[in-house]
Amino acid sequence: MLEVRGVTRRFGEFIALQNATLSVAQGEFVAIVGASGCGKTTLLRLIAGLDQDYAGEITLRGARIEGTSLERGIVFQEPRLLPWLTLWDNIAIALDNAPLSASAKKNAITAQIALVGLTGFEKSYPAALSGGMAQRAAIARALVGHPSILLLDEPLGALDAITRMRLQEELLRIWRHEGVSMILVTHDVEEAVFLSQKIVVMDSHPGQVTASVAIDLPLPRERSSAEFCALKGEIFAALHDNAAAKPPEIEYLI
Numbered sequence: 001m002l003e004v005r006g007v008t009r010r011f012g013e014f015i016a017l018q019n020a021t022l023s024v025a026q027g028e029f030v031a032i033v034g035a036s037g038c039g040k041t042t043l044l045r046l047i048a049g050l051d052q053d054y055a056g057e058i059t060l061r062g063a064r065i066e067g068t069s070l071e072r073g074i075v076f077q078e079p080r081l082l083p084w085l086t087l088w089d090n091i092a093i094a095l096d097n098a099p100l101s102a103s104a105k106k107n108a109i110t111a112q113i114a115l116v117g118l119t120g121f122e123k124s125y126p127a128a129l130s131g132g133m134a135q136r137a138a139i140a141r142a143l144v145g146h147p148s149i150l151l152l153d154e155p156l157g158a159l160d161a162i163t164r165m166r167l168q169e170e171l172l173r174i175w176r177h178e179g180v181s182m183i184l185v186t187h188d189v190e191e192a193v194f195l196s197q198k199i200v201v202m203d204s205h206p207g208q209v210t211a212s213v214a215i216d217l218p219l220p221r222e223r224s225s226a227e228f229c230a231l232k233g234e235i236f237a238a239l240h241d242n243a244a245a246k247p248p249e250i251e252y253l254i
Contacts, residue, residue: 001026001181002047002149007056009042015206016042017054022200022209024149024181031184031192032200033235035243039207040185044151047183048074060148070098073142074151077158079134081126088113088122091141098145112140115174132163139174149181156191168194172219189235193228194221199235203242211238 002024009017017039024030032040045051046058049068058065060072081090091112095105113119116136126134135155142150152171156164168191175182175195186192192199193215201211213234217227 001028001061002183003057003059004043004047005057005059007043007046007054007058009039009046009051009054009207017046018206018208020056020202020207020209022212024183027179027181028198029175029182029184029196030198030200031186031196032202033186033189033192033239034202034207035204035239036187037207038202038204040202041153042207043202044074044153044183044185047149048072048151050074070094070145071148072151073145073147073149075135075138075142075153075155077154079126079131079138081129081134081137083126085125086122087118087124087126087129087137090126090137091144094141094144108144108146112144115143115177116140116170130163131159132167135159135167136170139171143174143178143180147180149183152182152184154185154187157187164191169220171195176219189232189239190223193217193231193235194223201235201238201242210242213238 004020004022007017007020008015020039020043032043034040046054047065049065049072052066088109091109092105095108098105113122116139118133118136118140121129121133129137156167159167172195184192184195196215199213199215200209201213202208203210215231217231221228
């Protein structure tokens with residue numbers, strides 16, 4: 001469904017991405033892992049249409065991505081809820097320009113609030129929500145327009161370990177319920193193995209895709225199983241190979 005082919009993104013002399021290529025099938029959950037500075041977020045922004053200054057091609061169902069669209073939802077590490085709006089209104093703003101009737105918008109918002117388990121908090125302001133609740137609200141906002149693909153830029157990175165594990169399970173439930181394709185950027189290899197069907201490994205300076213590993217473990221996954229740990233080891237080995245290939249002085253600077 002999504003194709004990224006030979007994408008290069010420069011910022012002056014700095015090459016943030018070089019010849020990045022990957023694909024995402026309809027309904028597939030893909031995780032992207034790599035060291036800081038490898039271009040993970042840059043790639044996600046290009047797919048979202050937030051940045052269009054690149055060489056190469058990014059297409060969704062064969063059409064080149066040009067600008068933002070409700071067809072591509074995005075969730076950032078911070079919920080980015082507007083503090084002066086209620087939870088309901090924070091989700092509703094995603095539909096401001098949607099060609100829907102008022103009743104259709106109301107039904108969509110109600111459904112997404114229920115999906116993320118926040119029914120009853122519609123009139124609450126962000127200050128009254130826990131970190132996990134605020135991030136679930138951000139996920140609802142990204143999904144309310146029924147996107148074909150959901151982009152997740154380390155959405156659980158700022159949460160405590162217990163809340164993070166719970167929301168990982170919530171993401172799986174939402175993914176299976178909605179049937180939406182998902183791309184997750186994360187530094188957490190265990191999280192990537194727990195959630196995804198495919199892990200894309202990236203290297204830095206310049207940012208590039210170095211490996212793609214299929215994760216064919218059945219759901220739900222047991223984090224302590226031998227198969228799970230073996231896949232974690234495979235991803236860590238790929239990341240280690242990337243680091244080991246760098247000259248010592250560059251590795252030190254990173």
